[in-house]
Amino acid sequence: MNRVLFNFDREVLDQIHNYSLELLNETGIxxxxxxxxxxxxxxxxxxxxxxxxxxxxxIEKSLETVPKTFKLHARNEDNSFVIGDDSYRMAPGxxxxxxxxxxxxxxxxxxDDTKKFCKLVQTSKALDFNSSIVAQPNDVPAETAHLxxxxxxxxxxxxxxxxxxxxxxxxxxxxxxxxxxxxxxxKPVMINLVDSLSPLQYAQEMxxxxxxxxxxxxxxxxxxxxxLGTSGPITIAGSLVLSNACTLAGICLTQLVNPGxxxxxxxxxxxxDMRTGGYINASPxxxxxxxxxxxxxxxxxxxxxxxxxxxxxxxxxYQAGMESSMMLTTAALSGVHVSLHACGTYGSMLAMSFExxxxxxxxxxxxxxxxxxxxxxxxxxxMDLIKKxxxxxxYLLESHTAKRCRSEFFIPDLNIRTIHSxxxxxxxxxxxxxxxxxxEKRLSAYEKPDIDPSIEKDLIxxxxxxxx
Amino acid sequence: MNRVLFNFDREVLDQIHNYSLELLNETGIxxxxxxxxxxxxxxxxxxxxxxxxxxxxxIEKSLETVPKTFKLHARNEDNSFVIGDDSYRMAPGxxxxxxxxxxxxxxxxxxDDTKKFCKLVQTSKALDFNSSIVAQPNDVPAETAHLxxxxxxxxxxxxxxxxxxxxxxxxxxxxxxxxxxxxxxxKPVMINLVDSLSPLQYAQEMxxxxxxxxxxxxxxxxxxxxxLGTSGPITIAGSLVLSNACTLAGICLTQLVNPGxxxxxxxxxxxxDMRTGGYINASPxxxxxxxxxxxxxxxxxxxxxxxxxxxxxxxxxYQAGMESSMMLTTAALSGVHVSLHACGTYGSMLAMSFExxxxxxxxxxxxxxxxxxxxxxxxxxxMDLIKKxxxxxxYLLESHTAKRCRSEFFIPDLNIRTIHSxxxxxxxxxxxxxxxxxxEKRLSAYEKPDIDPSIEKDLIxxxxxxxx
Numbered sequence: 001m002n003r004v005l006f007n008f009d010r011e012v013l014d015q016i017h018n019y020s021l022e023l024l025n026e027t028g029i030x031x032x033x034x035x036x037x038x039x040x041x042x043x044x045x046x047x048x049x050x051x052x053x054x055x056x057x058x059i060e061k062s063l064e065t066v067p068k069t070f071k072l073h074a075r076n077e078d079n080s081f082v083i084g085d086d087s088y089r090m091a092p093g094x095x096x097x098x099x100x101x102x103x104x105x106x107x108x109x110x111x112d113d114t115k116k117f118c119k120l121v122q123t124s125k126a127l128d129f130n131s132s133i134v135a136q137p138n139d140v141p142a143e144t145a146h147l148x149x150x151x152x153x154x155x156x157x158x159x160x161x162x163x164x165x166x167x168x169x170x171x172x173x174x175x176x177x178x179x180x181x182x183x184x185x186x187k188p189v190m191i192n193l194v195d196s197l198s199p200l201q202y203a204q205e206m207x208x209x210x211x212x213x214x215x216x217x218x219x220x221x222x223x224x225x226x227x228l229g230t231s232g233p234i235t236i237a238g239s240l241v242l243s244n245a246c247t248l249a250g251i252c253l254t255q256l257v258n259p260g261x262x263x264x265x266x267x268x269x270x271x272x273d274m275r276t277g278g279y280i281n282a283s284p285x286x287x288x289x290x291x292x293x294x295x296x297x298x299x300x301x302x303x304x305x306x307x308x309x310x311x312x313x314x315x316x317x318y319q320a321g322m323e324s325s326m327m328l329t330t331a332a333l334s335g336v337h338v339s340l341h342a343c344g345t346y347g348s349m350l351a352m353s354f355e356x357x358x359x360x361x362x363x364x365x366x367x368x369x370x371x372x373x374x375x376x377x378x379x380x381x382x383m384d385l386i387k388k389x390x391x392x393x394x395y396l397l398e399s400h401t402a403k404r405c406r407s408e409f410f411i412p413d414l415n416i417r418t419i420h421s422x423x424x425x426x427x428x429x430x431x432x433x434x435x436x437x438x439x440e441k442r443l444s445a446y447e448k449p450d451i452d453p454s455i456e457k458d459l460i461x462x463x464x465x466x467x468x
Numbered sequence: 469m470n471r472v473l474f475n476f477d478r479e480v481l482d483q484i485h486n487y488s489l490e491l492l493n494e495t496g497i498x499x500x501x502x503x504x505x506x507x508x509x510x511x512x513x514x515x516x517x518x519x520x521x522x523x524x525x526x527i528e529k530s531l532e533t534v535p536k537t538f539k540l541h542a543r544n545e546d547n548s549f550v551i552g553d554d555s556y557r558m559a560p561g562x563x564x565x566x567x568x569x570x571x572x573x574x575x576x577x578x579x580d581d582t583k584k585f586c587k588l589v590q591t592s593k594a595l596d597f598n599s600s601i602v603a604q605p606n607d608v609p610a611e612t613a614h615l616x617x618x619x620x621x622x623x624x625x626x627x628x629x630x631x632x633x634x635x636x637x638x639x640x641x642x643x644x645x646x647x648x649x650x651x652x653x654x655k656p657v658m659i660n661l662v663d664s665l666s667p668l669q670y671a672q673e674m675x676x677x678x679x680x681x682x683x684x685x686x687x688x689x690x691x692x693x694x695x696l697g698t699s700g701p702i703t704i705a706g707s708l709v710l711s712n713a714c715t716l717a718g719i720c721l722t723q724l725v726n727p728g729x730x731x732x733x734x735x736x737x738x739x740x741d742m743r744t745g746g747y748i749n750a751s752p753x754x755x756x757x758x759x760x761x762x763x764x765x766x767x768x769x770x771x772x773x774x775x776x777x778x779x780x781x782x783x784x785x786y787q788a789g790m791e792s793s794m795m796l797t798t799a800a801l802s803g804v805h806v807s808l809h810a811c812g813t814y815g816s817m818l819a820m821s822f823e824x825x826x827x828x829x830x831x832x833x834x835x836x837x838x839x840x841x842x843x844x845x846x847x848x849x850x851m852d853l854i855k856k857x858x859x860x861x862x863y864l865l866e867s868h869t870a871k872r873c874r875s876e877f878f879i880p881d882l883n884i885r886t887i888h889s890x891x892x893x894x895x896x897x898x899x900x901x902x903x904x905x906x907x908e909k910r911l912s913a914y915e916k917p918d919i920d921p922s923i924e925k926d927l928i929x930x931x932x933x934x935x936x
């Protein structure tokens with residue numbers, strides 16, 4: 001199967017683009033960041049205080065230098081991958097400060113949780129890279145937590161990384177640690193998430209981080225979203241225009257700083273719960289944004305990003321599976337290239353769960369299997385076999401079946417495939433019980449990937465020094 | 469959002485079509501049915517015993533007379549709908565003889581279950597029509613169970629119907645009962661599922677039923693599928709060719725009998741569990757068939773059908789939600805027009821569950837919301853509002869938000885949207901508990917739709933007479 005294309009009419013995408021340009025030109029985007037404002041002015045863009053106004057040519061020129069695809073390198077080159085091709089790349093939860101236990105109870109995440117998640121990412125058949133905040137630990141100082149998390153990822157995994165974008169110094173620390181691993185950074189080795197603020201602005205610290213990474217030509221996910229009806233219009237069309245304008249402004253800045261900086265285009269939108277003012281994840285409105293962000297990414301010839309296996313649920317129930325699957329299937333079939341939050345999150349990204357992480361891995365693998373092109377070889381069409389067996393088929397006995405039977409089908413790790421009578425007697429009929437078993441097995445079988453001992457020592461010393 | 473198109477290359481679809489024609493011409497399809505064989509012979513098709521051989525022109529001529537869309541009429545015209553337009557039409561489980569209770573225990577279905585499901589279908593915001601065997605009752609004679617089920621559907625719902633295809637007399641009974649409701653049947657009032665047998669044949673009784681309905685020009689779903697590796701090749705490409713040939717042969721027969729008979733094109737394929745020989749539902753391999761059946765339906769300009777919210781699970785857990793959602797999201801985004809099994813099934817369609825039915829309804833409504841086109845009016849783009857609020861957005865206070873806030877977003881019936889502390893204290897934290905509550909509410913609020921008392925009497929008398 002090939003990836004699919006939503007048939008959003010070109011003229012609808014033109015309309016969203018043109019309205020976005022109108023906002024960029026007339027209303028402007030707020031960049032409360034002196035360095036960014038100077039860069040914009042230097043390139044002839046109009047500013048008024050902290051507001052920056054973009055002409056069509058500014059945006060279009062910046063889009064020209066964004067790469068259509070790029071390769072993100074891991075310290076183990078076998079784990080490097082391209083973003084922007086037919087593949088769908090996945091990272092686990094990003095940002096949750098809590099852990100929800102099997103009991104349903106919630107507690108603060110600690111560094112040991114972060115490390116366990118790193119081990120799961122490393123051994124995951126589903127996930128391609130780690131997020132920079134797979135769980136925000138509460139038992140280390142907040143100012144240096146990014147160092148602990150990055151060190152854990154660097155030592156416990158050899159898959160690609162995300163850097164911290166919390167502030168200028170966080171970004172610089174991340175780059176310095178990357179330099180210890182790679183020496184000179186002359187290729188993308190760290191992908192970094194920049195979220196704008198709705199409506200129509202960026203936080204000063206995020207812009208600082210954007211500038212650090214753009215100068216180093218490291219890939220940036222530029223993502224804008226709003227809560228429909230509170231921080232943005234209640235309508236999807238309005239939300240699209242608002243967020244697209246903001247994302248385009250961010251992309252423009254990256255290309256002014258360093259043309260050719262790799263970008264992942266991001267845009268989202270979640271309904272506001274009108275009873276509480278909170279935002280609702282994993283709604284069909286979210287999923288619509290996911291489909292459209294892929295169409296806009298193709299429109300701009302930029303790889304795109306969507307949300308992952310989100311849910312409003314707090315347990316491993318039908319709702320959690322249904323919402324996570326709806327979000328991820330829509331992303332996959334719409335042509336999304338990258339998803340954060342693909343494994344482990346509960347309750348509007350509030351908390352991580354080890355059990356949900358493992359359940360989501362089955363989902364991610366299902367989705368990746370679904371996306372694989374159908375084999376169309378002569379052997380796969382099996383015309384001679386079909387003709388030979390005619391209406392008296394006993395395919396099970398054929399060597400065509402025997403040769404392929406171990407590899408042809410997807411096999412889940414956690415989902416069951418059994419008959420009812422056996423299920424009734426299963427010791428661990430509940431999915432979270434099976435997940436706990438699997439978690440233990442995964443963690444105990446974990447092996448730390450090789451790393452040059454001197455690099456490891458340097459990294460540990462760097463973090464220790466910074467923490468003093 | 470518009471429906472999506474899988475970008476299967478035209479040449480891949482041509483290849484599947486051409487290989488299917490090769491099988492139809494060289495290997496043939498087995499029709500163990502004298503009347504069908506005579507019809508084929510009369511139209512100049514070559515036969516050999518019970519095997520029928522189709523030339524390209526036979527197939528292509530028959531495809532020409534199949535309507536691109538058709539309207540299926542309900543006895544309440546408000547519930548009539550078109551099949552083959554942009555909509556996705558859904559019916560509940562088809563065929564399960566068992567009920568799985570909340571406890572996980574399984575029991576035989578009884579007529580009272582069938583009636584309860586009819587009431588749920590009637591009050592469903594998600595389902596468009598009832599299946600003819602929403603649950604196969606064990607407490608009425610098997611020979612006349614189709615009458616009890618159809619009577620229940622006709623009296624307890626006023627949505628469109630399916631007729632029985634178990635045998636010639638079942639089909640005739642179904643039509644006679646439909647005639648009592650509609651008088652002369654001069655339009656599609658009953659849609660009917662014909663399953664072929666894999667490989668490359670039809671059961672005699674199914675062909676009998678096909679002939680009865682085709683003569684009355686009632687819509688037929690012609691569906692072929694195989695278990696990959698047992699009743700068909702282990703490969704998806706092989707399965708597609710095998711099943712497509714069989715479905716095309718069935719379609720050809722309908723159009724020879726009565727050109728213009730409305731058809732829904734169906735094709736599926738499920739992996740064989742190599743440990744047990746059973747077939748596995750809701751796999752990514754199933755979902756791939758779903759995507760391709762939609763592409764083939766478009767290729768032939770015939771509305772198409774896929775499986776629904778299938779799962780291998782036996783309870784309302786993450787797996788059930790994940791698998792059901794993956795199947796239904798793929799169908800929706802691929803452009804499927806009709807799904808049976810959209811609500812209520814567990815364990816490879818073995819059993820129905822009232823709780824799963826209600827959970828699936830939320831899923832079906834999510835999917836239908838996801839598919840709704842994005843509103844692109846000037847009011848939806850809200851450019852004036854976005855410009856007015858600029859970076860100091862307080863959208864919640866705006867009349868644009870107030871006017872739309874009750875109708876803009878999807879609201880689930882069973883899925884939760886709450887904060888963790890409230891969830892922890894919820895009386896019914898388990899989804900199946902909430903489903904039981906909702907079930908009671910739905911059944912107690914149910915109102916029987918109006919029907920002409922003399923028609924009702926006739927229908928009841930007809931069934932009573934037949935049962936004597």
